[in-house]
Structure formats: C-alpha cells, structure tokens
Amino acid sequence: MSHTRSLVTRRTALLTGAGAIAAPFVVTTPGFGQTGPIKLAGLVSLTGSGSPFGPNSRLAHQAVVDQVNGAGGLLGRKLEYLAEDDQTNAEAGVRAARKLIDVDKVSAIMSVWASAVGTAVLPLCWENKVMLLGISAADSIAALPHQGYFVRTQPHTELQGREFGRFILSQGAKNVYLMMPQTPFTQTVFDAIRATVEPKGVKVASTIIDGKKTSFRSEIDEMMRASPDLFMMGGYLAENIVMAKDLFRANYKGKVIGFAFGITPAFIEGAGKEAAEGMYGVAEPAPAGGSAAYASLKALVKRDALDTYICQAYDHANLAILAMAKGKDASGTGIRDNIRKIANNDSAMKVDNALDGLKAIADAKEIKYSGASGPCKFADNGNIIEIAFRTTQVKDGKLVEVKS
Amino acid sequence: MLEKVLQLSLNGLMAGAVLAVPAIGLTMIFAVLRFVNFSVASHMAVGAFAGYMLNAWAGLPAWIAIFGAFIAAGAVGIASDHVALRPLRGYSALTLAIASIALNLMIESAIRFSFGGRPRDFAIPLRRDWSFGFLHVGPQQVENAIIAAVAMALLFVFLALTITGKAMRAVADNPMLADSKGIDPDRMARLAIGIGMGLAGIGGMLVGLDTSIDPLVGFRAILSVFAAAVVGGLGSIPGAVVGGLAIGLAEELSLLALPATYKSAVGFLAIVVILTLRPQGLLGARASA
Numbered sequence: 001m002s003h004t005r006s007l008v009t010r011r012t013a014l015l016t017g018a019g020a021i022a023a024p025f026v027v028t029t030p031g032f033g034q035t036g037p038i039k040l041a042g043l044v045s046l047t048g049s050g051s052p053f054g055p056n057s058r059l060a061h062q063a064v065v066d067q068v069n070g071a072g073g074l075l076g077r078k079l080e081y082l083a084e085d086d087q088t089n090a091e092a093g094v095r096a097a098r099k100l101i102d103v104d105k106v107s108a109i110m111s112v113w114a115s116a117v118g119t120a121v122l123p124l125c126w127e128n129k130v131m132l133l134g135i136s137a138a139d140s141i142a143a144l145p146h147q148g149y150f151v152r153t154q155p156h157t158e159l160q161g162r163e164f165g166r167f168i169l170s171q172g173a174k175n176v177y178l179m180m181p182q183t184p185f186t187q188t189v190f191d192a193i194r195a196t197v198e199p200k201g202v203k204v205a206s207t208i209i210d211g212k213k214t215s216f217r218s219e220i221d222e223m224m225r226a227s228p229d230l231f232m233m234g235g236y237l238a239e240n241i242v243m244a245k246d247l248f249r250a251n252y253k254g255k256v257i258g259f260a261f262g263i264t265p266a267f268i269e270g271a272g273k274e275a276a277e278g279m280y281g282v283a284e285p286a287p288a289g290g291s292a293a294y295a296s297l298k299a300l301v302k303r304d305a306l307d308t309y310i311c312q313a314y315d316h317a318n319l320a321i322l323a324m325a326k327g328k329d330a331s332g333t334g335i336r337d338n339i340r341k342i343a344n345n346d347s348a349m350k351v352d353n354a355l356d357g358l359k360a361i362a363d364a365k366e367i368k369y370s371g372a373s374g375p376c377k378f379a380d381n382g383n384i385i386e387i388a389f390r391t392t393q394v395k396d397g398k399l400v401e402v403k404s
Numbered sequence: 405m406l407e408k409v410l411q412l413s414l415n416g417l418m419a420g421a422v423l424a425v426p427a428i429g430l431t432m433i434f435a436v437l438r439f440v441n442f443s444v445a446s447h448m449a450v451g452a453f454a455g456y457m458l459n460a461w462a463g464l465p466a467w468i469a470i471f472g473a474f475i476a477a478g479a480v481g482i483a484s485d486h487v488a489l490r491p492l493r494g495y496s497a498l499t500l501a502i503a504s505i506a507l508n509l510m511i512e513s514a515i516r517f518s519f520g521g522r523p524r525d526f527a528i529p530l531r532r533d534w535s536f537g538f539l540h541v542g543p544q545q546v547e548n549a550i551i552a553a554v555a556m557a558l559l560f561v562f563l564a565l566t567i568t569g570k571a572m573r574a575v576a577d578n579p580m581l582a583d584s585k586g587i588d589p590d591r592m593a594r595l596a597i598g599i600g601m602g603l604a605g606i607g608g609m610l611v612g613l614d615t616s617i618d619p620l621v622g623f624r625a626i627l628s629v630f631a632a633a634v635v636g637g638l639g640s641i642p643g644a645v646v647g648g649l650a651i652g653l654a655e656e657l658s659l660l661a662l663p664a665t666y667k668s669a670v671g672f673l674a675i676v677v678i679l680t681l682r683p684q685g686l687l688g689a690r691a692s693a
Binding site: 046047048051052181182207208209210212213214215217218219221222225237238241242245248249250251266269270271272274275 | 408411412415419516520521522523524525530531532533540542611614615616618619621624625655656659663664665666667668
C-alpha cells in the first residue's frame with residue numbers, strides 16, 4: 001500500500017516537473033493562448049511640458065480602439081487600450097513603460113512625445129519586441145539599434161532645423177541668435193540652422209541654457225548685447241513663457257521665432273498677450289487638413305480643428321491595428337514586420353481609417369494607409385518620409401496660420 | 405566687461421534676495437527639528453498657487469496675496485508635518501529627510517491633480533525694465549527684493565524681540581535646557597514649521613510673480629535654496645540670507661566662465677566646496693562633538 005502511494009507521488013512529481021519545464025516554451029509558442037484582448041498603450045504626456053498635447057493623444061487612441069471594438073475587434077479579439085502619463089520626463093516615462101511592457105504585456109506603445117522620453121523608452125521596446133510608434137523627433141533616436149521596432153510620424157529634428165533655416169532666410173534676417181535648453185536634439189537643430197543660413201551670409205550666435213532654472217534674465221541680456229534682428233526662442237512651454245517675459249522687459253524689438261509646440265494658446269496665456277504678440281511658431285508638421293483621415297478624426301473626436309499631435313496619435317493607432325491585421329499577428333513583431341506593407345505601398349488601395357482598412361484586408365486587398373497627419377510613409381530607420389510644415393503667428397492674442 | 409560683471413551681479417543679488425526667503429524657512433526648520441525638510445519645494449508651490457488664487461481669481465492685489473501665500477503654505481506645512489513627519493520624529497535625520505522627499509512628491513502631485521500642469525500667470529501688468537546708465541532692472545525684481553527684505557526683517561524682529569521668538573531660539577540652541585525651562589518643544593516645532601513653510605510659500609509666489617507658476621515651481625528652485633542654506637550654515641538664519649545672496653551671485657557670475665547650461669552645477673559645486681572647506685557654513689556654528 002505504501003509502495004503504490006510512493007509510485008503515484010513520484011509520477012505526479014515527474015509530471016509536474018516536466019510541465020513546469022515545458023510551460024515557458026508552450027506559452028511563448030505563437031498562436032497559443034491568444035484569446036485575451038490585444039493590448040495597445042499610449043505613453044502620453046498628461047503633465048509637464050507636453051501636457052497640452054497628451055490628453056488629445058489619449059482621446060484619439062481610445063476613439064480608434066472603441067471604433068474597432070464596436071465593429072467586432074481585431075483578429076477575433078477585443079482591443080484594450082491603456083494610457084500612462086510619462087510626465088514629459090524620461091525617468092517617469094521608463095517607469096511607466098516598464099509597467100506597460102512587463103505587467104500589461106502590450107504589443108505597442110504609441111505617441112511618446114518628448115525626445116528624452118523616446119530615447120529612454122526605445123531600448124525597453126526593442127529588447128521586449130514591443131513596437132514604438134512615436135512623435136519624439138531627436139535624430140539620435142532613429143540611429144539607435146532598434147531592430148525596426150520604431151517608427152515616428154514627427155519629422156526628425158534635422159528636418160525641423162532646416163525648416164527654421166528656410167524661415168529665417170524668408171524673413172531676410174542677417175543676424176540671428178539661437179537659444180535652446182539642453183535637449184537630445186539641441187545641437188542637431190543648431191547645426192541644421194547654421195548649415196542652411198550661414199552660406200547665405202547670415203550671422204549666427206547660439207547659447208544652450210539650463211532649462212531647469214526659474215529665470216533666464218542674464219542669458220537674455222547676453223543675447224541683447226549681440227543685437228540680433230531675429231531671435232530663436234527654442235524652449236518648451238515653461239521656458240518659453242519665462243523667456244518671452246524677459247524679452248518684453250528687455251524691450252527686444254526683433255522678430256522672435258520658436259518651435260510651434262512651444263508657441264501655443266497655453267503659451268500666450270502664460271506669457272501674456274503683450275509679450276507673445278507677433279511671435280512665430282515654426283516647423284510644425286502641417287496636418288493633412290484636406291484629407292479624408294483628417295475629416296474622419298474630426299468627426300470621431302467631435303472637434304472643429306485638430307493640431308498635428310492628435311492627428312499623429314490617430315495615425316499611430318490606425319497603423320498599429322492595420323499592421324497587425326495585415327500580418328494576422330497581434331504582437332509587436334507583427335506590427336514591425338507589416339507596418340510598411342500597409343503604409344508605404346503607394347499603388348495599393350488608399351484607406352484613411354482602421355475600419356475601412358480592416359475590411360479591405362479581410363477582402364484580401366492590398367492597402368495604403370494615408371493619415372490625418374500626412375501620408376505616413378516610413379524609411380528603414382523609422383523616420384517619416386514626405387512632410388509638409390506650417391507656420392503660425394500670435395496675432396491679437398490668438399494663434400493663426402501664416403504663409404511663410 | 406565691467407558693465408557685464410555689474411549687470412550680472414545686479415541680477416544675482418535680485419535672484420539671491422528671493423532665494424534667501426525659502427532658504428530661511430529651510431534653515432529655521434532645521435534649527436529647531438534638526439533635519440533637512442525637502443518638502444520646502446512643494447510648499448513653495450502651495451504658496452504660489454494660494455497667492456495665484458487670491459490674485460488672479462479673487463482679484464486681490466499681489467501684495468495682499470503674499471499674506472495668503474504665507475498663511476496657506478504655513479498651514480499646509482503644519483498639517484502635512486503632523487500627518488507625515490511627526491510620527492517619525494524618533495528616527496534619524498536621514499529617515500526624516502527621505503520622508504520629506506516623499507511628502508514633497510505627494511503635495512506636488514496633489515497640486516497637479518487640482519490645477520493641472522500648465523504654467524499660470526499672475527494678474528499683474530508686465531512692465532519694461534528700468535534703466536540706470538548701462539544697468540537695467542525690472543520693477544518686479546525690485547518689488548520682489550523689497551518684499552523679501554521686509555519678510556526677513558519681520559522675522560528678525562520676531563525672533564529677537566518677542567518672547568515666543570526667543571523661546572524658539574532657545575529650543576534651537578538647546579532643546580533640553582529649553583524644555584527644563586518650561587518651553588513646549590512641540591509647540592515651538594509647530595511654530596517653526598508654520599513660519600518656515602510660510603516663508604517658503606512667499607518665496608514660491610515671488611518666483612511666480614517674476615516668471616510663472618506650475619506645480620514644479622519650487623522643485624526647480626530647491627537645489628539653489630538648499631545650497632543657500634548650506635553655504636550660509638544650516639541652522640543659521642543670517643547665514644541663509646548671506647547664502648541666498650552668495651548663490652544668486654555665483655549662479656549669475658558663472659556665466660562669465662561657464663556655458664549657461666551648467667548653471668545648476670553652481671549649486672552643487674557650492675555645496676561640495678563649503679562642506680569640504682567649512683562644513684559649518686559661512687555663518688554657522690561648528691557642531692560640538
């Protein structure tokens with residue numbers, strides 16, 4: 001009796017042990033256990049400098065996910081959307097990304113805004129085979145060994161720098177002063193501006209400031225000594241507000257330009273209409289205003305006008321969903337391997353939303369997703385190809401688009 | 405060159421005068437409770453937002469809103485200390501300092517939750533600088549320096565001439581002796597926290613009047629504030645004033661030799677230098693063995 005009991009116990013132990021050894025292999029086999037929801041995440045800036053844009057990104061993501069779930073989901077499964085706040089801060093962004101990757105097991109992280117956050121989070125993504133569809137524009141990000149787990153819809157910063165250079169030349173400026181806080185893209189932007197304007201005889205001086213300080217009065221004094229006819233105030237929202245006030249106090253009379261993401265309605269409110277008046281927001285990717293995708297998004301989120309970032313977030317969600325559908329693979333690798341098949345194929349049937357794209361894919365048609373932020377075509381390193389910029393200006397306390 | 409040095413010095417003195425106010429708060433709390441309370445940063449934000457509500461929402465003049473900033477930051481300081489730090493009083497200074505960092509994060513998050521993260525502007529007119537020959541200074545900077553000077557003067561009068569102020573100094577000098585004389589150390593601790601955090605609140609509002617406010621308004625200044633307190637001598641109120649002015653000057657004059665992006669490093673450097681050469685600070689008393 002005792003012999004039988006002993007045999008059963010050993011067999012049970014062996015089976016249990018074998019099962020434990022086999023379990024990791026079984027659960028990582030493609031197709032096994034794919035019955036739960038497909039998880040997509042937004043790592044958005046709900047606080048910090050990117051906070052004017054993060055809530056809109058979350059809104060667009062959720063709207064697309066709800067739309068697809070309402071039509072029956074993707075690959076026979078529901079989509080689940082999770083949003084985390086990166087606080088426009090690399091350290092907080094990494095913590096949030098770790099949670100999304102390790103705990104929530106998401107397939108894609110979308111719409112990371114700040115370059116510092118994108119730079120910090122991308123290695124986590126490629127190491128865990130999670131796709132990053134980003135906004136972060138620093139050139140250095142695309143140069144990381146990301147194995148294809150990265151695309152971005154925001155033009156990289158060298159392109160933005162060249163656009164600044166073009167705008168400076170269009171204004172006839174002869175003596176330019178550039179001031180930016182330390183960021184992963186500051187030097188790239190400075191170099192691109194110099195490369196564009198110096199051959200045309202424009203004199204350029206530049207300073208990198210400590211963006212964490214509460215005042216830039218002495219830095220503005222230094223700029224005033226150079227008597228520039230055009231000043232580039234290249235900060236995020238908080239730095240720009242302080243610099244704009246200091247410029248007003250110092251009675252600076254030249255033209256002032258800045259990144260469009262730092263010259264916003266919140267900037268005008270923070271700096272005051274008097275200080276902000278006349279300033280230009282440059283190098284903003286122009287949303288594809290006349291596109292069907294833009295109209296679809298307007299209807300979806302019930303807004304009359306859309307900025308580039310909500311358009312990019314909408315495109316991220318659509319691209320991720322369609323890439324998974326195209327490859328019949330809901331993993332990050334599935335998105336990586338198929339995103340260019342649905343984004344770069346100009347000869348295919350054009351679609352501007354996930355529902356139409358899913359229907360076309362189900363009918364075995366080739367598709368080309370054309371987005372609300374632009375054509376959405378990607379180079380091998382993840383950079384966006386084909387981009388249009390727009391310029392805005394503060395006039396009578398309001399931000400209006402101007403020709404440049 | 406002389407023109408540049410003088411202008412940087414003027415900017416540094418104006419910035420230093422504002423820094424000195426929360427630095428006094430930090431050092432005052434240290435003098436009585438013997439730990440560095442880093443939640444001074446969030447109390448700067450509490451004061452700034454309280455002042456903002458009174459000024460921008462209720463329409464009160466900025467100089468009246470300053471009182472609101474003092475009272476609100478002081479009250480939040482006493483309440484938050486009672487809940488979060490007082491139960492830890494028996495632990496080491498390091499434990500309390502770390503707990504104060506956690507408290508700081510909680511208060512900043514509460515402000516962000518209540519007001520959002522975007523910068524806000526006080527309802528005061530933006531004015532051009534005044535020029536004096538080759539020097540210029542902003543009217544708001546001058547007003548801030550005057551407000552800071554008045555706040556510091558009132559504090560010195562309170563500590564030097566009132567019975568309560570003298571009792572607080574007695575607790576700071578020798579808590580056991582003060583206790584034996586019937587001075588309630590708990591009451592003095594609450595008072596030190598209330599006044600110290602109130603001063604931090606004034607500092608936060610002064611920074612906001614010259615720039616703008618957001619939940620991190622104090623966080624951005626805390627390194628300079630801490631450096632000012634250390635340079636002057638932790639626990640020394642006149643030292644905090646000297647330290648504030650010294651750090652303000654050093655940060656601005658550093659632009660003569662260093663790129664502007666290293667401005668924050670000046671605070672670190674000052675802490676390292678002073679702790680190496682004169683650990684008790686410029687005006688602090690050497691700790692007895």
